[in-house]
Amino acid sequence: xxxxxxxxxxxxxxxxxxxxxxxxxxxxxxxxxxxxxxxxxxxxxxxxxxxxxxxxxxxxxxxxxxxxxxxxxxxxxxxxxxxxxxxxxxxxxxxxxxxxxxxxxxxxxxxxxxxxxxxxxxxxxxxxxxxxxxxxxxxxxxxxxxxxxxxxxxxxxxxxxxxxxxxxxxxxxxxxxxxxxxxxxxxxxxxxxxxxxxxxxxxxxxxxxxxxxxxxxxxxxxxxxxxxxxxxxxxxxxxxxxxxxxxxxxxxxxxxxxxxxxxxxxxxxxxxxxxxxxxxxxxxxxxxxxxxxxxxxxxxxxxxxxxxxxxxxxxxxxxxxxxxxxxxxxxxxxxxxxxxxxxxxxxxxxxxxxxxxxxxxxxxxxxxxxxxxxxxxxxxxxxxxxxxxxxxxxxxxxxxxxxxxxxxxxxxxxxxxxxxxxxxxxxxxxxxxxxxxxxxxxxxxxxx
Numbered sequence: 001x002x003x004x005x006x007x008x009x010x011x012x013x014x015x016x017x018x019x020x021x022x023x024x025x026x027x028x029x030x031x032x033x034x035x036x037x038x039x040x041x042x043x044x045x046x047x048x049x050x051x052x053x054x055x056x057x058x059x060x061x062x063x064x065x066x067x068x069x070x071x072x073x074x075x076x077x078x079x080x081x082x083x084x085x086x087x088x089x090x091x092x093x094x095x096x097x098x099x100x101x102x103x104x105x106x107x108x109x110x111x112x113x114x115x116x117x118x119x120x121x122x123x124x125x126x127x128x129x130x131x132x133x134x135x136x137x138x139x140x141x142x143x144x145x146x147x148x149x150x151x152x153x154x155x156x157x158x159x160x161x162x163x164x165x166x167x168x169x170x171x172x173x174x175x176x177x178x179x180x181x182x183x184x185x186x187x188x189x190x191x192x193x194x195x196x197x198x199x200x201x202x203x204x205x206x207x208x209x210x211x212x213x214x215x216x217x218x219x220x221x222x223x224x225x226x227x228x229x230x231x232x233x234x235x236x237x238x239x240x241x242x243x244x245x246x247x248x249x250x251x252x253x254x255x256x257x258x259x260x261x262x263x264x265x266x267x268x269x270x271x272x273x274x275x276x277x278x279x280x281x282x283x284x285x286x287x288x289x290x291x292x293x294x295x296x297x298x299x300x301x302x303x304x305x306x307x308x309x310x311x312x313x314x315x316x317x318x319x320x321x322x323x324x325x326x327x328x329x330x331x332x333x334x335x336x337x338x339x340x341x342x343x344x345x346x347x348x349x350x351x352x353x354x355x356x357x358x359x360x361x362x363x364x365x366x367x368x369x370x371x372x373x374x375x376x377x378x379x380x381x382x383x384x385x386x387x388x389x390x391x392x393x394x395x396x397x398x399x400x401x402x403x404x405x406x407x408x409x410x411x412x413x414x415x416x417x418x419x420x421x422x423x424x425x426x427x428x429x430x431x432x433x434x435x436x437x438x439x440x441x442x443x444x445x446x447x448x
Contacts, residue, residue: 007047009033011033011052011053011056012026012029012030012033015029015056015057016029019105019108021105022103022104022105022108022109023105024105024106024109024325024326024350025105025108025109025112027109027326027350027354028109028112028113028350029056029112030354031350031354031357031427031431032112032116032431032435033052035427035428035431035432036052036431036432036435038420038421038428038432039420039432039435039436040052042420043436043439045443046439046443049442049443051439051442051443054442055086055115055435055438055439055442056112058083058084058085058086058108058111058112059084059085059086059087060083060084061081061082061083061084061104061108062081062082062083062084062158063079063080063081063104064079064080064081064154064155065077065078065079065080065154066078066079066080066132066134066147066150066151066154067150068143068146068147068149068150069146070139070143071140071142071143076147078132078133078134078147079132079133080130080131080132080151080154080155081102081104081107081130081131081132082107082128082129082130082155082158082159082164082166083104083107083108083111083128083129083130084111084126084127084128084164085108085111085112085114085115085126085127085128085129086115086126086127086438086442087126087127088126088438088441088442088445089118089119089124089125089126089437089438089441090123090124090125090126091125091126091160091161091162091163091164091165092126092127092128092163092164092165093114093118093125093126093127093128093164093165093167093378093381093382094110094111094114094118094127094128094129094130094166094167094378095110095129095130095131095166095167095168095169095172095198095377096129096130096131096132096166096167096168096169096172096176096180097110097129097130097131097132097169097170097171097172098131098132098134098135098136098170098171098172098176099131099133099135099170099171100133100134100135101133102131102132102133103133106131107129107130107131108129109325109349109350110129110169110349111127111128111129112127113349113350113370113371114127114128114129114378115127115434115438116371116430116431116434116435116438117370117371117372117374117375117378117434118375118378119433119434119435119437119438120371120372120375120409120412120413120430120433120434120437121375121378121379121382121405121408121409122405122408122409122412122437123378123379123382123405124382125165125378125382128164128166129169130155130166131169131171131172132147132151134147134151134171135171136171136176137171141175144175144176144179145179148176148179148180148183149179149182149183151180152179152180152183152184152187153183153187155180156183156184156187156188159184159195159196160192160195161192161194161195161385165194165195165196165197165381165385166180166196166197167196167197167198167377167378167381168197168198170244170324172198173198173210173245173287174198174199174200174205174210177196177197177198177199177200178199178200178203180196181193181195181196181199184196193388194385194388194389197209197381197382197384197385198210198381198384199384204384204387204388205384206380206383206384206387206398207398208380208383208398208399208402209377209380209381209383209384209398210245210249211245211249211252211253212249212376212377212379212380212381212398212402213245213246213249213250213347213374213376213377213380214245214246214247214248214249214250214251214252214253214322214347214376215249215250215252215253215376215399215402216373216374216375216376216377216379216380216402216405216406217246217250217320217322217345217346217347217368217373217374217376218233218250218253218254218257218345219253219376219402219403219406219407220345220368220372220373220376220406220409220410221233221318221320221343221345221368221373222257223406223407223410223411224343224345224366224368224410224426225318225343225366227366227410227414227424228342228343228366228424229342229343229366232257232258233254233257233258233259233318234257234258234259235258235259235260236258236259236260236317236318237259237260237262237315237316237317237318238251238254238259238260238261238262238316238317238318238319238320239261239262239263239264239311239312239314239316239318239319239320240254240261240263240264240277240319240320240322240347241264241265241311241312241320241321241322241323241327241328241348241351242264242265242266242321242322242323242324242347242348243264243265243266243282243285243286243293244286244322244323246322246347246348246374246377247264247320247322247323247347248279248282248283248286250320250322250347251264251277251279251282252279254320255276255279259317259318260276261276261277261279262274262276262277262314262316263277263311263314263316264277264282264293264311265293265309265311265323266292266293266323267323268292268293268294268307268308269292269293269294269305269306269307269308269309270293270305270306270309270310270311270314271293271294271296271297271303271304271305272303272304272305272306272314273296273300273302273303273304274302275300275302275303278296278299278300281296281299281300282296284299293305294307310332312328312332312333312335312336313332313335313339314339315339315340315341316336316339316340316341317340317341317342317343318341318342318343318344318345319336319341319343319344319345320344320345320346320347321344321346321347321348321351321352322346322347322348322351323348323351324348324351325348325349325350325351326350326351326352326353327348327351327352328344328351328352328353328356329353329355329356330353330355330356330358330359332356333352333355333356333357333359333360334359336365337359337360337363337365341365342365342366343365343366343367343368344360344365344366344367344368345367345368345373346368346369346370346373346374347370347373347374348370348374349370349374350370351370352367357369357427361425361427364424366424366426367426367427368426369426369427369430371430371431371434372409372410372413372426372429372430375405375406375409376402376405376406379401379402379405379406380398380402383398383401383402409430412429412433413426413429413430413433414426414429415429416428416429416430416432416433416436417429420432
């Protein structure tokens, strides 16, 4: 082990000791640190000024109580979080996640990943993340409204157009963003539409934002496919885990670009439709009926539903894990390889375990890490901030710029991987490229 690797491992152990009981944060940290040694050896100033130590520690962590009243008049208590990880490149930027699995460790892992993702976009945004262990599923609109109002009653103190700009994530769509922004406006008596993104296009949002993460992942996959195999998506068979915004609009863009999506999923099971998943049906089920994906068979009787099925067992050319962290393990990765998959592109945050990534890399599968491949969402959020500032909005303008940004991210990852002697290693390329942009900004500002 080189002296630099030994130093990185020692630092990793120190950070783990200071942050016990946060396995997802530890995993994200390890995945980044194990790839940075070449960059640190090339630029000793990063080590001299302890950039790694500084970049691994959030700038601020906020935890607060969220009391709200359910429809039965009972008071419920949840916990809210907002972590500002790094502001070297701009105001904190990152989504809010409402899900019962949310803990401080979850938010820290997401915010840490966001540091490199946001840097890769080339846009002037820092990194942050937030959320609550509140579960919107099964709640009435009024209950969700009351929760969001209580959540924002504390959060509003810590956010602003040039300080911290939240967005949506799992469990937080345009409905929740509307309730949150309405409370911010009510408390502050200011119509600062740039204070939160993911808004409806009717009041400050951009038409492309809802689709941006899914579209962006497909744009990135297209670039990977051509770079590695000189092929395009036409005629390819795809599977996409999840059925939320990211998965839905990844499926939509895959279909438009000539691929056939044959399977998608939710936490209960898997739908297989060899005629091609009907995206309009999925959107209706999830956004209108707010039902489970098994309802798809009510509209398409030829489709197959597998209760608690494993989507990664279905043969395909390309796979998009778009549901949640650590959903794809080494065994599933090997199954994909054995079934002829040639490309895996992460639409979610850290959906593949480290062991799964190793399987893909060992078998020369083109692998797009989430911090690069799913950066389309935050890129579009930044475009929304720009539109709010200039009072303009255009779907074509936004989608065109989104495509350009994803091409830029892909090119940056490729060139960086080649620079450090590992062409085609998008994990190394993304980590080093993102790290260097943040590190150089931190050095420019001095020790802060």
